[in-house]
Amino acid sequence: MHLLFDIGKTKIRLAGTKDMVSFSEPKIFDTPTGYEDLMTLLHHAGKEIAGEEQIEGAAGGIGAPFNKQDGTLYAIRNFPGWEGKPVREDLSRAFGAEVRLENDSAVVGLGEAAHGAGKGYPVMTYITISTGVGGVRIVDGRIDRAVEGFEPGWSVLALDPSSEKKYAADFLGGRAMEHETGKKPFETTDPGVWEEKARILAHLLNNVAVFWSPDAIVVGGSMMKEIGIHLDRAEFYLKDILKIFPNPPVLKKAELGDIGGIWGAMELAKK
Numbered sequence: 001m002h003l004l005f006d007i008g009k010t011k012i013r014l015a016g017t018k019d020m021v022s023f024s025e026p027k028i029f030d031t032p033t034g035y036e037d038l039m040t041l042l043h044h045a046g047k048e049i050a051g052e053e054q055i056e057g058a059a060g061g062i063g064a065p066f067n068k069q070d071g072t073l074y075a076i077r078n079f080p081g082w083e084g085k086p087v088r089e090d091l092s093r094a095f096g097a098e099v100r101l102e103n104d105s106a107v108v109g110l111g112e113a114a115h116g117a118g119k120g121y122p123v124m125t126y127i128t129i130s131t132g133v134g135g136v137r138i139v140d141g142r143i144d145r146a147v148e149g150f151e152p153g154w155s156v157l158a159l160d161p162s163s164e165k166k167y168a169a170d171f172l173g174g175r176a177m178e179h180e181t182g183k184k185p186f187e188t189t190d191p192g193v194w195e196e197k198a199r200i201l202a203h204l205l206n207n208v209a210v211f212w213s214p215d216a217i218v219v220g221g222s223m224m225k226e227i228g229i230h231l232d233r234a235e236f237y238l239k240d241i242l243k244i245f246p247n248p249p250v251l252k253k254a255e256l257g258d259i260g261g262i263w264g265a266m267e268l269a270k271k
Helices: 035-050 087-095 104-115 168-172 174-181 191-212 231-241 257-270
Strands: 002-007 011-017 027-030 057-062 099-103 123-129 133-139 216-220 250-253
Touching (some): 002 035, 002 104, 002 257, 011 035, 011 257, 027 035, 057 087, 057 104, 057 257, 087 099, 099 104, 104 133, 104 216, 104 257, 133 168, 133 191, 168 174, 168 191, 191 216, 191 231, 231 250
Parallel strands (some): 002 057, 057 099, 123 216
Antiparallel strands (some): 002 011, 011 027, 123 133
């Protein structure tokens, strides 16, 4: 059996697969604030999922940048105090097996490319607008090569040095919006607010299109739900911004929901 995991800022999803075609019903946990607590939770939950089966390997994503060479976490917003932790090595120890680890957005994108809205597109980009902003470029069903990874949320959308907002995540992420409005994004029902977010998202998608030149851009994340940013409105604004290509990429909404990371983890385990 292979274990499949998705470690996000607020939730962890964990499942098992025996055939690399389907997986068990994912178990969902609140993400511990303590690093050692995380490893303890994953160890016991992994054993419970595997039962009598031997754990042959594990694959999945974590919502933080890490060093691709040695598997240590960088300075991160989502998990303060975890900087420098040898996460890949510790996950391997917790599961008792070799671990394939990627950024969580990249793994969700891999899932969408193989089983969701990006299926059939040779070059696909996935963008997630959730607590922060993330994304990945998928080429021929594989996460594209990169030295450090992909971090579109850190692309610059403003040049005013006096502004507190500079990066894409400062304008579009749920964390930033809560700071801006004083309430949770799902509590914001003013359509004007969401219309402005759609206009800003269009600028980010323009940058994604001209830098990564995909066949399709799949957009997902908690900020793209019913009360949230409407992709059709972002597409409306994008038509006036993206001028260089006669055939702009197709825009599609993600289809796999909260378990996109598990679908992607299964693809990662195969490869």
